[in-house]
Amino acid sequence: MVKHALNAFFNPKSIAVIGASSQLMKWGFLILHNLVRGGYRGKLYPINRKEKEIFGIKAYPDVKSVGRQLDLVVVIVPAHAVPQVLRECAEVGVKYAIIIAGGFSETGVSGRNLQEEMVDVAKSSGIRLVGPNTMGMYSSTSNLTILMPPIPLRPGNIGFLSESGNLGTTMMQSGIVNGLGFSRYVSVGNQADMKIYEFLEYLADDKATEAILIYGEGLGKGREFLDVAKWVTRKKPVVVYKSGRSEAGAKAAASHVGAMVGSDRLYDSAFRQIGVVRAERSVEMVDMISVLSRQPLPKGNKIGILTYGGGWGVIASDFCGIYGLEVPPLSSELVKEMDKFMPPHWSKGNPIDTVGTLDGTIFRRAVEVVLESDDIDGLMVLGVGGFSFFIHYYRTFSLLTNRQLSEMKVALCDSETQIAKDLVELINKYNKPIIVTSMADVAMSDAARVLEDNGITNIPSPERGAKAMASLVDYSEYLRDLGKRKRKGKK
């Protein structure tokens, strides 16, 4: 039932924006702008007592004068005016209302009372509320962008729920820059009525969503969330970044969402038990959802590390170890095989150090041999994409002739771009995950662009790369264990 109902929320046929404005910089201006510019194609009704039209769309003085049923209203009026607005909405049969304003339970006693009054109005009239204190939502299937910050949203397979609107939109922006696309996004706000677990439940069966990302503080107080997440992870990976690990953080979270947050240690072990993958830093949210939404799952935890230079290989190994991954030695057969084409002084071990070779064919052969081997379940490739900087530098600051520059570009960048193409091919051929880590700037590097366009995220450090690989391994192990338990249960 909940799922069905939320279909209308994520694909409304008609929307009223109460508090829409033609005054630049007002939230009512920015949200309506993004809604229109985002390409929403249902019926759109700006509500404003004074304006006749906004962005060329006819405006109405109130919801009643629209004269039709509204699937969704976006309420952009100050907190104190919300209950009255909702009463008006009740009269015309509104299904969902997104309450943008802050100034409710997160601000103290009078705010809490106001929130209760608002919820009472909604409950008695059958309106479901999102928020208050929310920064909106996005839904790819109807080009629905109800957001204040400007985000050039790209449709994709990630569903994202956030207990902070500010963080949510920043992370979406970061994800999009890194080649990710989103199916749904909800900034759940104070969850006065609709709770984060209700949206999670919807995403579980949502065809547009293949992986789920969550930023949590109180997680709507928790118990229901864990109950729902437990069965969602059987269908789709769920990545959670939950703050409140330290006392200072828990206090801040409590004051932010206007509610106490549960013990972090309990959450941590619960997440592990039910297959939720936990990010430990905000950037890891993007790294993990990027690999979990696009890469094959590894069959085990044995990781190969391919590197141009020793230090980065050491760090990658170090963090593989820290995150519970194995960096197994290469079998003597594999070493013998690789001796045939690797440069002299290569490491003859794992990490596989090509000691700075610039020959792309060596790199490709190394990747292929390693992926073919049963000894390795997944591969980290360090440094691909960085050579673009060489050319950039030599173009602007060098003694090289044009001819030399172009020769260098062939030797470095073109070869590197070929490696990127090879990686895309090999990931499909062997169905094992490959994580590339380098500081390459996608705007500057063709190789990084090839990787990004083909679903291989370039993670900017080996520490984060190892953590992303660990998220694949952990989720894969969870599913395998689950399979075993199920089979046992059937006996």
Next chain:
Amino acid sequence: MVKHALNAFFNPKSIAVIGASSQLMKWGFLILHNLVRGGYRGKLYPINRKEKEIFGIKAYPDVKSVGRQLDLVVVIVPAHAVPQVLRECAEVGVKYAIIIAGGFSETGVSGRNLQEEMVDVAKSSGIRLVGPNTMGMYSSTSNLTILMPPIPLRPGNIGFLSESGNLGTTMMQSGIVNGLGFSRYVSVGNQADMKIYEFLEYLADDKATEAILIYGEGLGKGREFLDVAKWVTRKKPVVVYKSGRSEAGAKAAASHVGAMVGSDRLYDSAFRQIGVVRAERSVEMVDMISVLSRQPLPKGNKIGILTYGGGWGVIASDFCGIYGLEVPPLSSELVKEMDKFMPPHWSKGNPIDTVGTLDGTIFRRAVEVVLESDDIDGLMVLGVGGFSFFIHYYRTFSLLTNRQLSEMKVALCDSETQIAKDLVELINKYNKPIIVTSMADVAMSDAARVLEDNGITNIPSPERGAKAMASLVDYSEYLRDLGKRKRKGKK
């Protein structure tokens, strides 16, 4: 004595590049190119048996035919040829030799023997060796850039020693992009002769160096390093990123530097005892050295957090707590004072949440009031610089008129740039550290540019910002405790 001797290494009057080449892409080409382009103004002698001149500089067939004493030679020949080259160097009175080639102790028995032979030649002739298996060095005071990778080096106050050449140059590049400058850099390689602690000793009294950054794996086996570091930290901050924390990492490090690495736990407690600040990820190297080389030290661990939105403030608090910093509540006087100018529904606590206000004057007053207060030793400011993205977006993808765009730019970016200028002013006025964290792209954001140009690093996440703040607090506490112990000792 060591120090005096190293002056000639960091400021050589004459350099021969043995293996210099006019063949594009050879190391002998790239290193000589960077040396010339970097602006080294001493005497430079390319050594090549066949070439008459490279980059317009007269080349010599061997060091002997140069006919003068050489302070420094850069040896870019294959490993097996190094001992003979050194014998020739010995005849003409070379002081220092940088041995670029790998293929020595890191590759097995025959490599170890070759390394011993090389060291014997050097010792018997009084040549001090850097390397082998090094990627070179940099010295700001003589525009000396002996590096293969292209790095647009900026002179500055940071001395940097690295046990990985690849990592060293990447991190320098990252530092430079983030506004940092370097005084010295040495990729110490296998440390067959000169050890990392000898360079550290030099940096301690080097006037060009005000803060020291180190990437370590074995740290030249450790004991001497800790002995030297102990008195260096009394003069200058020392940031160390040491890998080998996990077994996999320790193994990889051992094979990379050709030596066993010591127990990580012992290092960790030793670092703490002697005031070395430890980075836990590669990116933190840049964050920490950036604040320790440019920001005032805080008098205590009480941190104020100023944020546009709740979630980021929660995360910043969380990580302040995790790293041992206090996020104290605001005194009722301070809250009363701030109530006068803050927007309604501001958090009335720490984190200080301006609930998305776009009024820059409010932000400035908040910063000033907080810095004035004795309750706060340092300030984290979250999100400054991000509004540039708004304008970028609306310029390329919006329904706004030019006039509206320009109005928006004034309201958002100009106000934000003013905040950045205010922060620069206030950091000097109150002599308390301010760490700004946002995902703003310096290339795109005027505010971020103002901060960078004035020594306030923009750290891209609150987690890293908190860690950088903790490095300031930890070092400051170490110095204070040291002062107390000294005073007690004198009684």
